[in-house]
Structure formats: structure tokens, C-alpha cells
Amino acid sequence: MSPDRPTRIGVLALQGSFAEHVTMLKRVNGVQAFEVRTKEELQSADGLIIPGGESTTMALVAERWGLIPELKHFSAQHRPVWGTCAGAIFLADKATGTKSGGQALLGGLDCTVHRNFFGAQIRSFVTKLKAPACMRDFGAELEDFRAVFIRAPGVIDAGPSVEILAEYHLSPEEQKAQEGRESVAVAVRDQHLLATAFHPELTTDLRWHQLFVQMVREQQSKVHYNGSMQRDSELTESGHLIRRSKPAELPCYDEGGSASEWRH
Secondary structure, three states: OOOOOOEEEEEEOOOOOHHHHHHHHOOOOOEEEEEEOOHHHHHOOOEEEEOOOOHHHHHHHHHHOOOHHHHHHHHHOOOOEEEEOHHHHHHEEEEEOOOOOOOOOOOOEEEEEEOOOOOOHHHOEEEEEEOOHHHHHHOOOOOEEEEEEOOOOEEEEEOOOOEEEEEEEOOHHHHHHOOOOOEEEEEEEEOOEEEEOOOHHHOOOOHHHHHHHHHHHHHHHHHHHHHHHHHHEEEOOOOOEEEOOOOOOOEEEOOOOOEEEEOO
């Protein structure tokens, strides 16, 4: 990746709070944010946000527009994807509490999400949760963050590779409704995938978006490094790497045998 090129992050704009995500991303230095509705727009993105909204409607529109295979391919390439609320349901390998017939899932995140863990729209709420350690780079003095839950899902089970970034501790009343469960994961990460049950785009706190941008840039660095190694080297039949070109720090000699210039 050229150091002068901005990090391109798309926001799936089929339904839901995509405009709010774009607005937040535009506040992050070096980011070019744009709405994604087509295969071509998706392919041009370094990372993708799947916003909150109505998960079943979003899945139906994505299927109708032929985007489900493209979205799965995008994630399979290890390009970072962040799902918020409905988007978190989209990323899960399994979902419970879905409407009759279920809904299309992109999968990839080794977890089970309960679609309406916190109940109906009337039970939406705002609270403060403890900020994960990975957010300290973006505000070490802030120990918590404001979480907006709107008919929110919850991660009720997660595989060993999934890192739990934030948990919500249930009230006694909520514990009764959830058969004694004391807490539920509401933010998780597994390699290039990030999922939050709440809506950071509906607050003024930029740290979750900064965290995702950091994930995208780290992945870009890996791809750039691996791509450079592949271009400059090739494997012999025995599996050893050999160079196809002179190392970048060596001088370029002219016909007279003198070092006329350096190549970088």
C-alpha cells in the first residue's frame, strides 16, 4: 500500500445506520469512507462495516442484489469486517431467535448470537461499559464507553479463538428472564472480524471506529509485506526461497561499472 493512499473503508448501505458510520469515519485521519451498494464498490474497500438496522431486511436486500457471495468472498480474503447490532448477527456462524425460516448469514465469526437477546424495541437503553484494553491507544484516561442498545442481540456462546472485548452484566430482573445468566458478551473480535451488539455510531465516542481502522491498517501491512515477498522471491522445488531481483539497498551499476544511482 502506498503511504500516501488513504485507507478506504466502505459501509454497507442497504438499510440501517450506514450514514452515521460514514460520518464517524470521516473524523479519522487518513480514512476515505464511502457507501457500498455494488460489487465494484465492495471490491475497492480495504475494510467493511455492516451497520445496525433490521437484520432480516438487510439479509433479504443483500440476497436480492446478489451481494451475499461477494460479502463472503470479501471476508474470506481476510479483509476486516465490523458488524454492529444487525451486522453482528450477520457475521455470526449461528443465530438464534430468528424469524421463521431463518436468515442468510455471512458467518466466519465462531459464535452464536441471540437475535433479540435484550427484548423488543421498547427495552432499548443506554449504559456505560468498561472499555477493553485495546482501546487504550485512543484514550487511556477513559475507562468506560457509552453503549447504545436498540433491540440488541447478545453473544451467548463463543469459540476459543474469539476474544471478548466487552460484557454486559444483567440486572436481577434480566437474570430471571435469561434463566439465571449473569452476563453476556456484547463486543467480540476474532482476527479480522469485529462485532458489537451496540451502536458506537450513535455516540460521539470515536474509539471503536479508530480501533477498526487500526485493524484494517494492520491487515494492509500484512498484505503489503506478503505481496512484496512474493514478488521479489520464488520457491524452488525443495521449498527454499530464491531472489528474483537485487535487494533494494544495492546500487544500480551502469555499463561502465560505476554505481550511477540507488534503487529503492
